[in-house]
Amino acid sequence: MDKTYDPHAIEQRWYETWEKQGHFAPAGTGPAYCIMIPPPNVTGSLHMGHAFQDTIMDALVRYHRMKGDKTLWQAGTDHAGIATQMVVERMLNAEGKTRHDLGRERFIERVWEWKAHSGGTITRQLRHMGASLDWSRERFTMDEGLSAAVQEVFVRLHEEGLIYRGQRLVNWDPVLLTAVSDLEVENHEETGHLWHMRYPRSDGKGHVVVATTRPETMLGDTAVAVHPEDERYRELIGQTVELPLTGRTIPVIADDYVDPEFGTGCVKITPAHDFNDYAVGQRHELPLLNIFTPDARINENGPEAYRGLDRYAARERIVADLESQGLLEKIDPHKLMVPRGDRTHQVVEPYLTDQWFVRAKPLAEEAIKVVEDGRIRFVPDNWAKTYFQWMHNIEDWCISRQIWWGHRIPAWYDEEGKVYVARSEAEARAANGLPADLALRQDEDVLDTWFSSALWPFSTLGWPEPTAELKTFYPTSVLVTGFDIIFFWVARMIMMGCKFMGDVPFHEVYIHGLVRDAHGQKMSKSKGNILDPLDLINGIDLERLLEKRTSGLMQPQMKARIEKLTRKEFPDGIPAFGTDALRFTFAALATTGRDINFDLGRVEGYRNFCNKLWNAARYVLMNTEGQDCGTGADAEELEFSVADRWIASRLQRTEQAVAAAIESYRLDLAAQAIYEFTWNEYCDWYLELSKPVLSDDSSTAAQLRGTRRTLVGVLEALLRLAHPMMPFITEEIWQRVAPLAGKSGQTIMLQPFPRPQAEKIDPGAEAEMRWVMDFILGVRRIRGEMNIAPGRPLEALLENASADDLERARRFEPWLRFLARTPSIAPVNGEAPESAIALVGEMRVLIPMAGLIDKQAELARLDKELGRLRKELERGEAKLTNANFVERAPADVVEKERARVAEMRSSLGNLESQRGKIAAL
């Protein structure tokens, strides 16, 4: 093995091997385990959120695969209607064309071409992450099969009246020229104005003042509303006012909706351009007057003077005209919530159009029930509340989009506009007895992307065909996703799954947090704080990083700032950490229910951890390859030392902790347990303790075998334990180590996940090791604090040692000599010389100070220790003299406290007498 860990030398070739050998396909004989990947946009490339999410899923999947479960991680991508169409349109624009120049057919061809050309980016990147997805089953939401599922669902829902078409006020993106759903609208507070406008009373008795944030919509007003109880305006109700600039007369109505406290207490009502006003209009049977064209210009319903003007140009003109007519009372600054499309970031308009809707309430009922009764469990469970809150207030879902890229709505119209919903035109004709010569044209619209996503858990498995895969893997085991798409996706999958499969789509929903930068800022292009997971894996130099962060900025003025920040944070660019280090970092940060702040320091730390593991393996191999590791030996030919039994015991506890952590979705705890065991126990202690055994000529063959077998055996198990989180390095090392441990197999991927064996837990060995460690740590502390070079041999004298202590000192002498550098260990003979002291239980280990240790320094050290001990002891004693504690606390707690106090008393006595001796010198 190379002296230094180099992730690049090992990672990608293992992935190719695994994929080629078909190791990602379901093979286990145990229970089915299935995760559906949240299909990334086919246009997309991997970002930190994906990398985090995929690490979690891959760890779970690899864990279950190793456990022997029949494990499927379903691969696939999403056609991402609007997002993809926008990308391709942008390319066309660059060529000076629009999609209309091409026409629908050719445009769609163009999108497919583009998908074929660059649609593989994200799946390549997923492979780079080591994601063990079953690529042989890869699906795309616009595949034939999945499209058939979409049609089937649409038709069936329509038959049941759960899909309907109707004219409604919807959110309209005037740039994309399509409707979008409520969820695709982002509301943010922006600063604007509140215009107070005067509407003259028809009776000539002055005017009423209405306040609005959108003066241009006055052209569509069909009433003015006041609160029915509002004394100020009571006499106005039922009268009319003259709508300025239009020559129209509109009524004053009374409605509870009006808040008398706000503005003037008079509200202009524009039923065709405001959701509230629409509702008011319905109640009062007001006419709907649409004044906008689809791209938000004033249409023919507006006065001649304003026609063709963009909404904002119209606003200016109208305000100016009102002003000049003395009809503008005042303009106040005002903060308001502005709705913008999540793709275009343009202000969306409530707009009256014909659209298709899913009747959500009936579907939501069952979807609520399955979470209530625990058939679906959210992890962490507080997300269930969020889910319920939305589901209980769910509105109908607008599913039609006026774009071209997507699933065409399976509905046909005859010349009279009568609609026929069917799986195909032929079926539409057959089912309705339409003659072949009757012209039918298919609905131009496509479905919301999330409509097909909602079917993902069963459409990918072959539905509506009753496939074996459906039978095996549905319901799937767990869905791993971010909270941001609980409504978009999770809720809709649950509704559709329950409806069409008669069962939940998954048993658990693991909701992870958002990946933020090191300081908790959201990562965004405009902030210039984006990290690309691939750059963390492969490294990137400063120049290329700057180029990436500053090119294509929406706000070029940010460039200098971003550049400065980047130079400061990454003066040398980003080193290549490798996939395993990145994955382990994500795992270690994966606490549930909380956003994670991604700190590069953590990656570096875990890269070092990989290096540590690598070097530990090198040590093990150097000492075992070509040697007798006792794998074939009988029990009597193997002798296990206390250290051997100790590390085996610790391994069992670690295995137990890791499995429990993974089962409860606490990858952070699993990572921590692996890290601590590997570094603090296996490397820091066990490998060190193995050295004197292996290098001592007097070690017996049985002892050598026992040590080698333990070295190799623990490492081999550790590799399997860590594999779900660090697949590459563990595979690379395992290939070398496994044969030495008597294991065989093509890959670590399919080896059994370590199962703790209770009989290997050895409290006796753990206690003896505690003694050894206390001895060594005590001497080391003296060295450290007295600035004695680590290599300098020290004489150690034992005082107040029991027979047990003396026996241990003898038995463990090689370890103590090696790790504490104490070539001579002997009981005190007669008067003890002036010494520094370390306590091992009741025994005092004395290090003679002669020529080495300064008296004052040792006194200071003792005083510090004494101070700490006295404080602790005081607290413990206070507890024990408290009758309430002794009577009410559980017996074992009291007992533990007693033992602790006794131990502290003894230590205190020991140290005090030692201090006395030294002080007296």
Place this chain on the structure above:
RNA sequence: GGGUGCUUAGCUCAGCUGGGAGAGCGUCGCCCUUACAAGGCGAAUGUCGGGGGUUCAAGUCCCUCAGCACCCACCA
């Protein structure tokens, strides 16, 4: 307006069903010791956001206040 989460060492965070405050990074010493300087050994650092309550015992449970973040919602 409704809801959720967070506040623990300089920084980023663990702390599970209440019983001796932890990790990583950073900092400070001593070491290139024959797996690893991407390392070894040792050290320092916290009125666990404030206040109140329950309890023998509270970082942990309850109430309250403050600050931060996010989600949902039609106030013109």
